[in-house]
Amino acid sequence: MNICVVGTGYVGLVTGACFAELGNSVVCVDNDAEKIAALREGRIPIYEPGLDALVERNVGAGRLAFDTDIAAGIRGALVVFIAVGTPQGNDGRADLSFVHDVARTVARNLDSYKVVVTKSTVPAGTGREVRRIIEENMTERHPFSVASNPEFLREGSAIEDFMRPNRVVLGTEDETAAAILRDLYRPLYLIETPIVLTSVVTAEVIKYASNAFLATKISFINEMADLCEAVGADVHSVAKGMGLDRRIGPKFLHPGPGYGGSCFPKDTRAVLELARDHDVALRIVEAVIDVNRSRPPAMVDKIRRALGGELRGKTLCLLGLTFKPNTDDLRESPALAVLDGLLGAGARVRVYDPVAMPIVAREPREGVSYCEDEYEAAEGAEALILATEWNQFRGLDFDRLKRALTRAVLVDLRNVYDPETVRERGFDYTGVGR
Ligand code: NAD
Numbered sequence: 001m002n003i004c005v006v007g008t009g010y011v012g013l014v015t016g017a018c019f020a021e022l023g024n025s026v027v028c029v030d031n032d033a034e035k036i037a038a039l040r041e042g043r044i045p046i047y048e049p050g051l052d053a054l055v056e057r058n059v060g061a062g063r064l065a066f067d068t069d070i071a072a073g074i075r076g077a078l079v080v081f082i083a084v085g086t087p088q089g090n091d092g093r094a095d096l097s098f099v100h101d102v103a104r105t106v107a108r109n110l111d112s113y114k115v116v117v118t119k120s121t122v123p124a125g126t127g128r129e130v131r132r133i134i135e136e137n138m139t140e141r142h143p144f145s146v147a148s149n150p151e152f153l154r155e156g157s158a159i160e161d162f163m164r165p166n167r168v169v170l171g172t173e174d175e176t177a178a179a180i181l182r183d184l185y186r187p188l189y190l191i192e193t194p195i196v197l198t199s200v201v202t203a204e205v206i207k208y209a210s211n212a213f214l215a216t217k218i219s220f221i222n223e224m225a226d227l228c229e230a231v232g233a234d235v236h237s238v239a240k241g242m243g244l245d246r247r248i249g250p251k252f253l254h255p256g257p258g259y260g261g262s263c264f265p266k267d268t269r270a271v272l273e274l275a276r277d278h279d280v281a282l283r284i285v286e287a288v289i290d291v292n293r294s295r296p297p298a299m300v301d302k303i304r305r306a307l308g309g310e311l312r313g314k315t316l317c318l319l320g321l322t323f324k325p326n327t328d329d330l331r332e333s334p335a336l337a338v339l340d341g342l343l344g345a346g347a348r349v350r351v352y353d354p355v356a357m358p359i360v361a362r363e364p365r366e367g368v369s370y371c372e373d374e375y376e377a378a379e380g381a382e383a384l385i386l387a388t389e390w391n392q393f394r395g396l397d398f399d400r401l402k403r404a405l406t407r408a409v410l411v412d413l414r415n416v417y418d419p420e421t422v423r424e425r426g427f428d429y430t431g432v433g434r
Pocket of ligand 1 (some may be wrong): 006007008009010011012029030031032035070083084085086098101102119120121122151152153154155262263
């Protein structure tokens with residue numbers, strides 16, 4: 001099947017490479033000429049494990065190409081995936097201008113029947129709007145279908161998530177589009193992937209409802225962590241005891257500095273605004289957002305207490321800057337919010353992240369030293385703060401750290417370490433919720 005993926009970011013690039021791997025002929029297009037030039041030279045602009053090999057193999061096999069000619073990409077395809085960004089607008093609503101731009105470009109290049117599929121996360125009603133834009137702007141009259149196929153991949157395990165999803169959601173408005181999309185996903189039937197076939201608007205709601213629910217689990221366990229600290233309980237055992245109940249499940253019950261990344265913060269806000277526009281109150285989502293907003297300042301307070309009540313003039317070491325490990329994505333990273341909170345309180349911070357250093361350094365912050373590794377970052381600092389749980393921070397050499405730090409204080413915002421073990425090594429340990 002000939003496919004065009006418009007928007008070659010995390011989602012578009014993974015989608016394009018995976019559909020090519022499943023035997024389709026895919027062109028990934030983007031209006032960012034630098035990105036396309038890099039991809040054509042075999043350089044992957046994002047950090048995603050396994051993606052470079054997948055892209056190389058499929059480009060080599062002639063199934064995957066990159067182009068800035070969006071019009072040509074659309075004309076040559078039966079299925080056009082819209083995978084452009086839908087960032088948070090100033091009013092909290094999703095900014096759909098990129099999606100609408102693509103819809104207009106599709107309209108001008110509609111030269112035969114096509115299925116126009118939104119993969120970007122969009123508010124309910126966007127499919128209807130895409131249809132309206134195409135109908136009003138098409139230069140040749142051809143039938144077309146609009147569909148919604150929300151993406152659930154996680155950065156860091158995006159290929160596995162795409163190739164072995166828990167489910168595929170297909171929102172369609174007619175049988176032809178449903179048949180074409182089912183056919184496209186047929187290889188996943190072999191691993192018995194459930195396909196949820198529904199209307200376009202329902203598919204759009206499924207994505208927002210899923211993200212809002214996952215964010216709810218995180219804010220919920222973070223509040224339980226606060227309660228555990230107050231009453232002397234261990235939130236890990238609480239999460240384990242809860243998670244073994246199959247109605248609850250063990251995932252997304254890890255306490256920490258709050259959720260971040262390019263999805264949960266903007267999607268929770270967007271669904272809240274969408275509901276307000278329809279006079280519906282989403283009080284739970286509202287509380288989830290509120291709780292999450294309070295996490296980074298609460299973590300800064302935790303660090304302040306671990307240091308005896310004062311941050312001004314202190315030198316600290318912060319490990320991890322991305323919003324989670326195995327990605328270079330810094331968007332809405334709670335680690336960055338903690339960093340800014342510490343700087344705002346007058347501390348100097350020595351930072352290290354395994355992949356994000358060049359990206360963070362582009363936006364210099366006063367009071368920050370950018371270090372080569374975790375041990376250099378610890379040099380002369382009064383406390384080590386673990387903000388993102390990269391694997392390489394899971395086996396730190398505590399003797400070496402003790403020599404580098406001026407005080408043996410570990411504030412573990414991700415609960416990576418066992419408190420007792422760290423204390424036996426002579427460290428003052430503070431975790432979250434235990
Ligand atoms: P991204 O910012 O990494 O990539 C978007 C790409 O679209 C950029 O390369 C940009 O240059 C391109 N673009 C913008 N306007 C364009 C246009 N008019 N024509 C061609 N290209 C254009 O975004 P992303 O993280 O891949 O997210 C894309 C969508 O998928 C968003 O709606 C997001 O919410 C959703 N999503 C993201 C994830 C994730 O983990 N990143 C997971 C699921 C869903």
